[in-house]
Amino acid sequence: xxxxxxxxxxxxxxxxxxxxxxxxxxxxxxxxxxxxxxxxxxxxxxxxxxxxxxxxxxxxxxxxxxxxxxxxxxxxxxxxxxxxxxxxxxxxxxxxxxxxxxxxxxxxxxxxxxxxxxxxxxxxxxxxxxxxxxxxxxxxxxxxxxxxxxxxxxxxxxxxxxxxxxxxxxxxxxxxxxxxxxxxxxxxxxxxxxxxxxxxxxxxxxxxxxxxxxxxxxxxxxxxxxxxxxxxxxxxxxxxxxxxxxxxxxxx
Numbered sequence: 680x681x682x683x684x685x686x687x688x689x690x691x692x693x694x695x696x697x698x699x700x701x702x703x704x705x706x707x708x709x710x711x712x713x714x715x716x717x718x719x720x721x722x723x724x725x726x727x728x729x730x731x732x733x734x735x736x737x738x739x740x741x742x743x744x745x746x747x748x749x750x751x752x753x754x755x756x757x758x759x760x761x762x763x764x765x766x767x768x769x770x771x772x773x774x775x776x777x778x779x780x781x782x783x784x785x786x787x788x789x790x791x792x793x794x795x796x797x798x799x800x801x802x803x804x805x806x807x808x809x810x811x812x813x814x815x816x817x818x819x820x821x822x823x824x825x826x827x828x829x830x831x832x833x834x835x836x837x838x839x840x841x842x843x844x845x846x847x848x849x850x851x852x853x854x855x856x857x858x859x860x861x862x863x864x865x866x867x868x869x870x871x872x873x874x875x876x877x878x879x880x881x882x883x884x885x886x887x888x889x890x891x892x893x894x895x896x897x898x899x900x901x902x903x904x905x906x907x908x909x910x911x912x913x914x915x916x917x918x919x920x921x922x923x924x925x926x927x928x929x930x931x
Contacts, residue, residue, distance in 0.1 A: 683776035691816025728788025745772025
Protein backbone atom coordinates (compact mmCIF):
# COMPACT_ATOMS: atom_id res chain seq x y z
CA UNK A 680 0.00 0.00 0.00
CA UNK A 681 2.97 2.29 -0.51
CA UNK A 682 1.37 4.39 -3.26
CA UNK A 683 -1.83 4.63 -1.20
CA UNK A 684 0.29 5.99 1.65
CA UNK A 685 1.85 8.58 -0.69
CA UNK A 686 -1.62 9.59 -1.88
CA UNK A 687 -2.82 10.04 1.72
CA UNK A 688 0.24 12.14 2.56
CA UNK A 689 -0.47 14.37 -0.44
CA UNK A 690 -4.21 14.73 0.16
CA UNK A 691 -3.68 15.46 3.84
CA UNK A 692 -0.98 18.04 3.12
CA UNK A 693 -2.92 19.85 0.38
CA UNK A 694 -6.11 19.97 2.46
CA UNK A 695 -4.14 21.26 5.45
CA UNK A 696 -2.61 24.05 3.36
CA UNK A 697 -6.06 24.86 2.02
CA UNK A 698 -7.49 25.09 5.55
CA UNK A 699 -4.79 27.55 6.62
CA UNK A 700 -5.81 30.03 3.93
CA UNK A 701 -8.58 32.63 4.07
CA UNK A 702 -12.21 31.51 4.34
CA UNK A 703 -14.07 31.58 2.11
CA UNK A 704 -11.30 31.23 -0.45
CA UNK A 705 -11.73 32.60 -3.94
CA UNK A 706 -11.26 30.56 -7.10
CA UNK A 707 -8.09 32.52 -7.79
CA UNK A 708 -6.62 31.63 -4.40
CA UNK A 709 -7.23 27.89 -4.90
CA UNK A 710 -6.30 27.71 -8.57
CA UNK A 711 -2.80 26.44 -7.88
CA UNK A 712 -3.81 23.65 -5.48
CA UNK A 713 -4.15 20.88 -8.10
CA UNK A 714 -0.71 21.64 -9.53
CA UNK A 715 0.78 21.85 -6.05
CA UNK A 716 -0.80 18.52 -5.17
CA UNK A 717 0.59 16.82 -8.27
CA UNK A 718 4.06 18.22 -7.58
CA UNK A 719 3.93 17.05 -3.97
CA UNK A 720 2.74 13.58 -5.01
CA UNK A 721 5.63 13.33 -7.47
CA UNK A 722 8.12 14.40 -4.80
CA UNK A 723 6.77 11.92 -2.24
CA UNK A 724 6.69 8.96 -4.63
CA UNK A 725 10.15 9.76 -5.99
CA UNK A 726 11.62 10.21 -2.50
CA UNK A 727 10.08 6.90 -1.44
CA UNK A 728 11.46 5.12 -4.51
CA UNK A 729 8.02 4.18 -5.85
CA UNK A 730 8.71 5.07 -9.50
CA UNK A 731 11.22 2.30 -10.15
CA UNK A 732 8.68 -0.27 -11.33
CA UNK A 733 5.89 -0.23 -13.90
CA UNK A 734 3.41 -1.07 -11.17
CA UNK A 735 4.53 1.89 -9.11
CA UNK A 736 4.32 4.24 -12.10
CA UNK A 737 0.83 2.99 -13.03
CA UNK A 738 -0.48 3.33 -9.47
CA UNK A 739 1.10 6.77 -9.17
CA UNK A 740 -0.72 7.85 -12.35
CA UNK A 741 -3.99 6.56 -10.89
CA UNK A 742 -3.19 8.35 -7.62
CA UNK A 743 -2.62 11.59 -9.55
CA UNK A 744 -6.00 11.21 -11.24
CA UNK A 745 -7.67 10.54 -7.89
CA UNK A 746 -5.91 13.51 -6.31
CA UNK A 747 -7.03 15.86 -9.08
CA UNK A 748 -10.59 14.56 -8.92
CA UNK A 749 -10.71 14.98 -5.12
CA UNK A 750 -9.25 18.48 -5.21
CA UNK A 751 -11.71 19.69 -7.83
CA UNK A 752 -14.73 17.93 -6.28
CA UNK A 753 -13.90 19.16 -2.77
CA UNK A 754 -13.53 22.75 -3.98
CA UNK A 755 -16.85 22.47 -5.76
CA UNK A 756 -18.42 21.16 -2.56
CA UNK A 757 -16.96 24.09 -0.63
CA UNK A 758 -18.72 26.34 -3.12
CA UNK A 759 -22.04 24.69 -2.22
CA UNK A 760 -22.68 21.77 -4.59
CA UNK A 761 -21.58 18.22 -5.35
CA UNK A 762 -21.04 17.00 -1.79
CA UNK A 763 -22.03 13.43 -2.56
CA UNK A 764 -19.77 13.43 -5.63
CA UNK A 765 -16.83 14.60 -3.52
CA UNK A 766 -17.38 11.78 -1.03
CA UNK A 767 -17.60 9.24 -3.85
CA UNK A 768 -14.43 10.61 -5.41
CA UNK A 769 -12.47 10.26 -2.18
CA UNK A 770 -13.71 6.71 -1.64
CA UNK A 771 -13.00 5.72 -5.25
CA UNK A 772 -9.43 7.08 -5.12
CA UNK A 773 -8.70 4.97 -2.03
CA UNK A 774 -10.45 1.85 -3.31
CA UNK A 775 -8.50 1.93 -6.58
CA UNK A 776 -5.23 2.00 -4.63
CA UNK A 777 -6.37 -0.80 -2.33
CA UNK A 778 -7.46 -2.94 -5.28
CA UNK A 779 -4.09 -2.51 -7.01
CA UNK A 780 -1.93 -2.60 -3.89
CA UNK A 781 -0.32 -5.84 -5.05
CA UNK A 782 1.48 -3.87 -7.77
CA UNK A 783 2.85 -1.31 -5.32
CA UNK A 784 6.61 -1.58 -4.76
CA UNK A 785 8.05 -1.43 -1.24
CA UNK A 786 9.13 1.96 0.06
CA UNK A 787 12.82 2.58 -0.52
CA UNK A 788 14.88 5.43 -1.87
CA UNK A 789 15.84 8.44 0.21
CA UNK A 790 13.07 7.83 2.75
CA UNK A 791 14.30 4.34 3.60
CA UNK A 792 17.90 5.58 3.73
CA UNK A 793 16.93 8.40 6.10
CA UNK A 794 15.00 6.06 8.40
CA UNK A 795 17.96 3.69 8.57
CA UNK A 796 20.34 6.59 9.29
CA UNK A 797 18.13 8.40 11.82
CA UNK A 798 18.12 5.56 14.37
CA UNK A 799 14.81 6.70 15.85
CA UNK A 800 13.78 5.39 19.30
CA UNK A 801 10.96 3.57 17.52
CA UNK A 802 12.10 2.12 14.21
CA UNK A 803 9.16 1.46 11.88
CA UNK A 804 9.59 -0.12 8.49
CA UNK A 805 9.68 2.43 5.64
CA UNK A 806 6.27 1.23 4.40
CA UNK A 807 4.68 1.60 7.81
CA UNK A 808 6.31 4.98 8.44
CA UNK A 809 4.95 6.45 5.18
CA UNK A 810 1.50 5.00 5.84
CA UNK A 811 1.40 6.39 9.37
CA UNK A 812 2.42 9.83 8.09
CA UNK A 813 -0.43 9.77 5.59
CA UNK A 814 -2.99 8.55 8.11
CA UNK A 815 -2.00 11.23 10.64
CA UNK A 816 -2.25 14.00 8.04
CA UNK A 817 -5.69 12.80 6.93
CA UNK A 818 -6.98 13.15 10.52
CA UNK A 819 -6.49 16.93 10.30
CA UNK A 820 -8.15 19.10 7.63
CA UNK A 821 -9.17 16.17 5.41
CA UNK A 822 -11.06 14.59 8.30
CA UNK A 823 -12.94 17.84 8.89
CA UNK A 824 -13.79 18.03 5.20
CA UNK A 825 -15.12 14.48 5.14
CA UNK A 826 -17.25 15.13 8.23
CA UNK A 827 -18.76 18.25 6.67
CA UNK A 828 -19.45 16.45 3.39
CA UNK A 829 -21.38 13.72 5.20
CA UNK A 830 -23.26 16.28 7.30
CA UNK A 831 -24.40 18.18 4.20
CA UNK A 832 -25.18 15.01 2.25
CA UNK A 833 -27.39 13.69 5.07
CA UNK A 834 -29.12 17.04 5.53
CA UNK A 835 -27.77 17.63 9.03
CA UNK A 836 -26.07 20.80 7.78
CA UNK A 837 -26.98 23.30 5.05
CA UNK A 838 -24.83 23.31 1.93
CA UNK A 839 -23.76 26.90 2.59
CA UNK A 840 -22.93 28.45 5.99
CA UNK A 841 -25.93 30.16 7.58
CA UNK A 842 -25.69 32.89 10.20
CA UNK A 843 -26.71 31.37 13.53
CA UNK A 844 -26.64 27.83 12.08
CA UNK A 845 -25.76 24.75 14.09
CA UNK A 846 -22.23 24.66 12.70
CA UNK A 847 -21.70 28.02 14.36
CA UNK A 848 -23.19 26.83 17.64
CA UNK A 849 -20.57 24.09 18.12
CA UNK A 850 -17.58 25.86 16.62
CA UNK A 851 -15.02 23.99 18.72
CA UNK A 852 -15.57 20.84 16.65
CA UNK A 853 -13.24 22.13 13.93
CA UNK A 854 -10.36 21.97 16.40
CA UNK A 855 -11.59 19.23 18.72
CA UNK A 856 -12.33 16.89 15.81
CA UNK A 857 -8.70 16.54 14.62
CA UNK A 858 -7.44 16.32 18.21
CA UNK A 859 -10.00 13.65 19.02
CA UNK A 860 -9.16 11.62 15.91
CA UNK A 861 -5.43 11.83 16.57
CA UNK A 862 -6.00 10.79 20.18
CA UNK A 863 -8.12 7.78 19.16
CA UNK A 864 -5.60 6.76 16.49
CA UNK A 865 -2.69 7.07 18.92
CA UNK A 866 -4.43 5.10 21.65
CA UNK A 867 -5.45 2.43 19.16
CA UNK A 868 -1.90 2.07 17.85
CA UNK A 869 -0.70 1.75 21.44
CA UNK A 870 -3.19 -1.05 22.01
CA UNK A 871 -5.35 0.99 24.38
CA UNK A 872 -8.72 0.59 22.68
CA UNK A 873 -10.51 0.75 26.04
CA UNK A 874 -9.00 4.16 26.71
CA UNK A 875 -10.12 5.28 23.22
CA UNK A 876 -13.66 4.21 24.13
CA UNK A 877 -13.48 6.30 27.29
CA UNK A 878 -12.49 9.32 25.22
CA UNK A 879 -15.54 8.82 23.01
CA UNK A 880 -17.83 8.50 26.05
CA UNK A 881 -16.30 11.55 27.71
CA UNK A 882 -17.02 13.70 24.66
CA UNK A 883 -20.74 13.08 24.97
CA UNK A 884 -20.75 13.88 28.68
CA UNK A 885 -18.80 17.09 28.19
CA UNK A 886 -21.05 18.27 25.36
CA UNK A 887 -24.31 17.35 27.12
CA UNK A 888 -24.79 20.66 29.01
CA UNK A 889 -24.24 22.59 25.78
CA UNK A 890 -26.74 20.43 23.94
CA UNK A 891 -29.29 20.80 26.73
CA UNK A 892 -28.97 24.58 26.54
CA UNK A 893 -30.72 24.43 23.16
CA UNK A 894 -33.87 22.97 24.70
CA UNK A 895 -34.95 26.34 26.09
CA UNK A 896 -38.04 27.78 24.45
CA UNK A 897 -37.54 31.53 24.80
CA UNK A 898 -38.41 34.02 22.11
CA UNK A 899 -35.04 33.90 20.38
CA UNK A 900 -34.74 30.14 19.96
CA UNK A 901 -37.16 27.57 18.70
CA UNK A 902 -37.68 24.39 20.76
CA UNK A 903 -36.69 22.25 17.78
CA UNK A 904 -33.16 23.64 17.82
CA UNK A 905 -32.05 20.90 20.19
CA UNK A 906 -33.05 18.29 17.61
CA UNK A 907 -31.00 19.98 14.91
CA UNK A 908 -27.96 20.50 17.11
CA UNK A 909 -28.11 16.96 18.48
CA UNK A 910 -28.35 15.49 14.98
CA UNK A 911 -25.41 17.63 13.88
CA UNK A 912 -23.39 16.53 16.92
CA UNK A 913 -24.19 12.81 16.61
CA UNK A 914 -23.68 12.50 12.85
CA UNK A 915 -20.50 14.57 12.95
CA UNK A 916 -19.11 12.62 15.90
CA UNK A 917 -19.80 9.20 14.38
CA UNK A 918 -18.24 10.17 11.05
CA UNK A 919 -15.22 11.62 12.86
CA UNK A 920 -14.79 8.40 14.83
CA UNK A 921 -15.10 6.33 11.66
CA UNK A 922 -12.31 8.35 10.04
CA UNK A 923 -10.05 7.60 13.00
CA UNK A 924 -11.07 3.93 13.22
CA UNK A 925 -10.65 3.47 9.46
CA UNK A 926 -7.13 4.85 9.75
CA UNK A 927 -6.46 2.51 12.67
CA UNK A 928 -7.65 -0.43 10.57
CA UNK A 929 -5.29 0.48 7.74
CA UNK A 930 -2.40 1.04 10.14
CA UNK A 931 -2.82 -2.34 11.77
